[in-house]
Amino acid sequence: MKEDVLNREPFIQQIVELAKILSENRKNCCFAIEGEWGSGKSFVLEMIQECLKMEQSEITGTDCFFVVRYDCWQYDYYEEPIVAIISVLKEQIEKYISVLSDATKKQLFESLKNAITKIAVEAIKSKTGVNFGDIIKTPEDDGKIYDQYFGFQNVIKKVQGQIVEISKDQTVVIIVDELDRCLPSYAIKVLERIHHIFNELENVVVIIAMEKKQIENSLHQIYGDEMNVDRYLKKIISFSFQLDNGSANNFTEKYASFVEMFSLQEQVELEKFLKEITQGIDIRTQEKIFEKAENIHKLITDQDKMDTAILAFEILVLCLKEKMSIVSMNWIVDTSSYPAVESEIGNDYFDSIRNFANLIRQYPEKVNYKFVCKENNFTDKMIFIISGLNNVYENNGCGLYYCADKEIEQKLIFSKKVYELLKI
Numbered sequence: 161m162k163e164d165v166l167n168r169e170p171f172i173q174q175i176v177e178l179a180k181i182l183s184e185n186r187k188n189c190c191f192a193i194e195g196e197w198g199s200g201k202s203f204v205l206e207m208i209q210e211c212l213k214m215e216q217s218e219i220t221g222t223d224c225f226f227v228v229r230y231d232c233w234q235y236d237y238y239e240e241p242i243v244a245i246i247s248v249l250k251e252q253i254e255k256y257i258s259v260l261s262d263a264t265k266k267q268l269f270e271s272l273k274n275a276i277t278k279i280a281v282e283a284i285k286s287k288t289g290v291n292f293g294d295i296i297k298t299p300e301d302d303g304k305i306y307d308q309y310f311g312f313q314n315v316i317k318k319v320q321g322q323i324v325e326i327s328k329d330q331t332v333v334i335i336v337d338e339l340d341r342c343l344p345s346y347a348i349k350v351l352e353r354i355h356h357i358f359n360e361l362e363n364v365v366v367i368i369a370m371e372k373k374q375i376e377n378s379l380h381q382i383y384g385d386e387m388n389v390d391r392y393l394k395k396i397i398s399f400s401f402q403l404d405n406g407s408a409n410n411f412t413e414k415y416a417s418f419v420e421m422f423s424l425q426e427q428v429e430l431e432k433f434l435k436e437i438t439q440g441i442d443i444r445t446q447e448k449i450f451e452k453a454e455n456i457h458k459l460i461t462d463q464d465k466m467d468t469a470i471l472a473f474e475i476l477v478l479c480l481k482e483k484m485s486i487v488s489m490n491w492i493v494d495t496s497s498y499p500a501v502e503s504e505i506g507n508d509y510f511d512s513i514r515n516f517a518n519l520i521r522q523y524p525e526k527v528n529y530k531f532v533c534k535e536n537n538f539t540d541k542m543i544f545i546i547s548g549l550n551n552v553y554e555n556n557g558c559g560l561y562y563c564a565d566k567e568i569e570q571k572l573i574f575s576k577k578v579y580e581l582l583k584i
Contacts, residue, residue, distance in 0.1 A: 166408055166443060168204050175204075175367070175401065176211045182365050183224055183331035190358065190366035190396060195403030197340060198442030201369040204403060205229070205337050208367070212333055226330040228252045232350050233338035241346070241353040242315060249319070316356055327363040334358060336368040344378030351375075355396045368397065405442050408435060418454040423465040426538055433472055433539060436512055437479045449478040456581045461574065467567075469541035473575055476513070476542070477582045483509065487583040493517050493547040493559060517543045520561065528555070530562035541565060548572040549579060 175193070182189050195201045215224040228249055235244035326332050336354060339347050351368070358364050376389045383392075411434040412419045412427055424430065438446050453474045481487050483505045491498040492513055502510040516539045525532045533540035544563040551559035553572055565571070 163410060163414055164203075164207070166200050166203075166405075168200060168207065168403075171401070171403065172204055172207045172211065175208050176215075179208075179212060179225070179331070179333060179365055179367075180215065183363070186331075186363040188359070188361055188364050189398055190355070190368065192368045192370055192372075192397045192400040193403055194370060194372050194400045196371055196405065196442060197374075198444035199403050199405050200443050201403060202337055203443075205335050205367070205369055209335055223330060225333050226252075226256070226326050227333045227335065229335045229337065231338050232336065232347070233341040236342050236346055241350045242319075242357070245353060245357065246319060249322070319357055320361060323358070323361055323364060327361065330363075332361075332364045334364070334366045336366065339368065339370045340374050344381050347375065347378050348382055351396055359396075372400075405440065408438060408443065408446060411435070415450040415454075418450050418457070419471065421454070421457060421466065422468050422471045424468055425536075426468060430468060430472070430538070434475060437476050439509060439512075440506070441479060441482055445482060449475065449482070453478055453582070456578060460577055460581070466574070467541065467571055468538040469545060470571060470575055470578075472538055472542045473545050474578060474582060477579060480505070480513075481583060489546045490550050493543055493561070495521075495560075516540075517546075527562040527564075528557060530557050531560055533561050533563040535563065535565045541568065541571070544568060545572055545575045549576065 178191075193201055193204060209227050209229055212225040212227050213223065216222065229252075230245060230248045232241070232244070235241075235247065323332055334354070336350070339350060342350065354366060354368070358366050372393075375393070379387050379389050379392060408414075409431070411431055412424065438449075441449070453471075457474065477487065477489070480489065484501070485504070488501070491501045498510075520531050520533055520540055520543055523532055523534075533544040535541070541563060544558060544561050547561045548558040553569055556562055556564060556568060558572070
């Protein structure tokens with residue numbers, strides 16, 4: 161099971177509990193999980209699916225839920241989404257049969273699988289005389305034949321009939337993912353087909369992951385700017401849950417291959433630091449940041465272990481690259497005001513990053529009139545490195561700061577090299 165780095169467990173359990181309540185009452189419901197690209201919607205859906213699959217009926221001892229995961233983007237080579245939905249339903253039935261031990265149940269689902277296939281066979285033969293067994297090998301043509309010849313109402317009724325058979329004993333849960341990645345016209349067609357097939361069927365729950373802003377843009381593109389998006393979506397989706405970008409945890413475990421290249425002595429403080437500097441950056445972008453840092457670090461060093469200060473510096477540079485049009489870092493160590501930077505990255509983030517230098521300037525000790533960066537504090541040494549990007553190094557001093565670390569000059573030289581690559 162994947163690591164829950166954004167602490168989504170409470171959200172996931174909320175959805176699972178709702179599904180259980182709907183199941184107990186045999187209700188039909190379609191709701192959405194809304195979140196920005198990279199907020200982890202797919203992960204949440206995967207965990208919901210895993211949780212639902214483990215739910216057992218106290219009466220029959222069998223699975224409470226029959227869960228179908230429909231990845232729209234994976235199946236978008238079908239011109240008509242109804243073909244993809246039938247295909248996914250058939251695949252899930254086949255998987256379910258393979259793990260069933262109950263002979264009666266197995267026979268029932270074998271019948272359902274055959275019926276789902278015959279829906280396509282009968283419809284194609286009646287219109288074209290073409291054998292579905294030949295067409296299924298070329299799904300692109302399959303979709304076109306559906307588009308051209310199928311009477312959708314007839315197909316929908318037959319699919320609904322099979323869903324009803326399954327829902328007699330189990331709550332059918334349709335999980336719709338990757339809608340955001342589809343072309344606008346296809347995404348809207350998926351929503352409409354989902355509604356046409358599953359709306360009002362007893363004991364059926366549909367969960368749709370989506371970015372509402374993107375769906376709005378798609379609807380306006382297809383139906384015009386005057387389109388009332390909320391009214392349209394209310395016909396399909398009863399209510400929505402909002403998924404924020406979350407706050408990541410366990411960085412050192414998730415990105416172990418990168419972290420292991422450094423001498424880690426302050427893990428708790430490093431976790432806190434990484435959580436702070438990645439605020440507002442979605443999980444997918446975070447993954448790309450750590451991947452890039454690891455690749456570039458490997459490219460320019462053959463040293464076994466380096467100072468944690470360099471790890472902190474590398475990740476901070478890449479985080480700032482996501483937030484700034486042009487990466488600059490002098491504002492972190494300087495005492496002057498930087499209203500343009502503050503406006504670009506946000507007041508809270510600006511203050512939190514600058515605070516690492518502010519804390520050093522509060523230390524009572526000074527050397528040669530410079531603020532002392534503690535040797536055993538990785539954020540202090542990171543600030544010294546940042547100061548060294550635009551100031552001359554001399555006798556363990558750079559700009560306003562001093563550090564007694566005997567290897568600080570070598571760390572600064574390396575950091576300057578990696579900085580030039582990271583900011584590209």
